[in-house]
Amino acid sequence: MELLSTYTVEQVQKKIKEAFQDFPLKTERIPLTEARNRVLAQEVISYENIPEFHRSTVDGYGVHYSDTLGAGEALPAYVQKKFTVEMGKEAPGKIAPGECAYIPTGGMVPEGVNAVVMIEHTEVFDENTIGVLNSVSDQENILQKGEDIQAGAVVFTRGERLRTEDIGLLAGLGVGEVRVYQRISAGLISTGDEIVDIHRLPGLGEVRDMNRYSLGAALERDGFTLQQTAVVPDQRRKLQETLEEFLKNCDLVLISGGSSMGEKDYTKEVINALGDPGVFVHGVSMKPGKPTIIGKVGKKAVFGLPGQPVSALMVYEVLVKTLTELYETPKIEAPYVLGEMDRNFPSAAGRAHYFMVSIKNEEGKNHVTPVYGKSGTLSMMSRAVGYVVIGHNEEGLNKGDPVKVYPLT
Numbered sequence: 001m002e003l004l005s006t007y008t009v010e011q012v013q014k015k016i017k018e019a020f021q022d023f024p025l026k027t028e029r030i031p032l033t034e035a036r037n038r039v040l041a042q043e044v045i046s047y048e049n050i051p052e053f054h055r056s057t058v059d060g061y062g063v064h065y066s067d068t069l070g071a072g073e074a075l076p077a078y079v080q081k082k083f084t085v086e087m088g089k090e091a092p093g094k095i096a097p098g099e100c101a102y103i104p105t106g107g108m109v110p111e112g113v114n115a116v117v118m119i120e121h122t123e124v125f126d127e128n129t130i131g132v133l134n135s136v137s138d139q140e141n142i143l144q145k146g147e148d149i150q151a152g153a154v155v156f157t158r159g160e161r162l163r164t165e166d167i168g169l170l171a172g173l174g175v176g177e178v179r180v181y182q183r184i185s186a187g188l189i190s191t192g193d194e195i196v197d198i199h200r201l202p203g204l205g206e207v208r209d210m211n212r213y214s215l216g217a218a219l220e221r222d223g224f225t226l227q228q229t230a231v232v233p234d235q236r237r238k239l240q241e242t243l244e245e246f247l248k249n250c251d252l253v254l255i256s257g258g259s260s261m262g263e264k265d266y267t268k269e270v271i272n273a274l275g276d277p278g279v280f281v282h283g284v285s286m287k288p289g290k291p292t293i294i295g296k297v298g299k300k301a302v303f304g305l306p307g308q309p310v311s312a313l314m315v316y317e318v319l320v321k322t323l324t325e326l327y328e329t330p331k332i333e334a335p336y337v338l339g340e341m342d343r344n345f346p347s348a349a350g351r352a353h354y355f356m357v358s359i360k361n362e363e364g365k366n367h368v369t370p371v372y373g374k375s376g377t378l379s380m381m382s383r384a385v386g387y388v389v390i391g392h393n394e395e396g397l398n399k400g401d402p403v404k405v406y407p408l409t
């Protein structure tokens, strides 16, 4: 009997990126209001300075800082008030030494002013004379022209995922539309004679289709569009017809179940029957997830995920998600929380082991506890806050070992 080949997780991640270099990525222009969490397919250059004029960062009086040297409560520095700057208007004149102008927060700093004294550090001596009770230094309380963004600067590069703050910055630059990568259209096929729609009461031997929902949620979370779903019994012809139809509408198809070596595990055969180059991975040295299948039909990707609900999600997390790296340059490596094992956790070397954990924070330290269960028990994963990876060549963890916990989201 053919045994599963065993590529390491890292080898498979690399193979995925290489195999799908010609993946059919498309782009679209969308309004800024819809751009959060989308990945830029363009560079954004600023044609303007932000701000375009020196701005006061406080409500106060714009002065020549040298006029305020040595000023204090007991010995105010007196300056003549020339005018008031109105919000949203150009400053109406210049300020010479010995003079000042009232400027509101965000107002334009007039020519000649090189510092702003906060209003609470001044007193009105008479209608035209202001007493400064504090000295200020050169450029104090002034936001310089171009201090936020300089004209000509590359503000965003292609491949950046736009976050909340980025949307605000783009608005500040007057960018109302952006070119982003289109969401990859994905299809989900749940296979198995035992799988029933979640709205039905399963008979003995039957199970509800959990994977369609968990994988569907994961795809949506990561910016794919769930285009099509189906439940298919363990019949080769039916699976092939369904996959063929899905590949007309989807660039990525996930088939859950039927990945192993059982008599009715047809996923591999069907992918190979449909196209070149077909299956290029069957078997990954990871636990759970060993029987994973990865194939390519034309330029499109087909993953055969293990049917076990925990395994299907872990393989999604570790391998399917790699596809987003074809167009996205993550700002940081996958975020993790550091903690310490609160007990020993054995593991056999020879495959990467992903296990679920909970965290208890006591006296500033994260104590990490395994959440036990089989890969058929999704409640184990639901109770966990994250997972820990034991590397391919490592043999388990000891109590007190530092670990990285990758959060489940």
Ligand SMILES: Nc1nc2c(c(=O)[nH]1)N[C@H]1C(S)=C(S)[C@@H](COP(=O)(O)OP(=O)(O)OC[C@H]3O[C@@H](n4cnc5c(N)ncnc54)[C@H](O)[C@@H]3O)O[C@H]1N2
Pocket (backbone or CB within 6 Å): 190, 191, 192, 194, 195, 207, 208, 209, 210, 211, 212, 256, 257, 258, 259, 260, 261, 262, 265, 288, 289, 290, 291, 305, 306, 307, 308, 309, 311, 375, 376
């Ligand atoms: N002789 C061997 N048997 C198995 C091996 C092996 O290497 N040799 N690997 C085991 C491992 S590990 C896994 S994981 C499973 C993978 O099996 P399949 O991908 O073929 O999946 P199924 O047999 O169809 O289902 C497994 C299990 O998951 C349940 N399931 C399937 N789909 C869903 C769904 N949409 N929602 C909820 N639950 C689902 C299914 O009912 C089964 O209980 O193979 C081992 N066997």
Ligand code: MOO
Pocket (backbone or CB within 6 Å): 286, 287, 288, 289, 290, 291, 306, 308, 311, 312, 375, 376
């Ligand atoms: O590899 Mo299986 O995915 O352990 O349950």
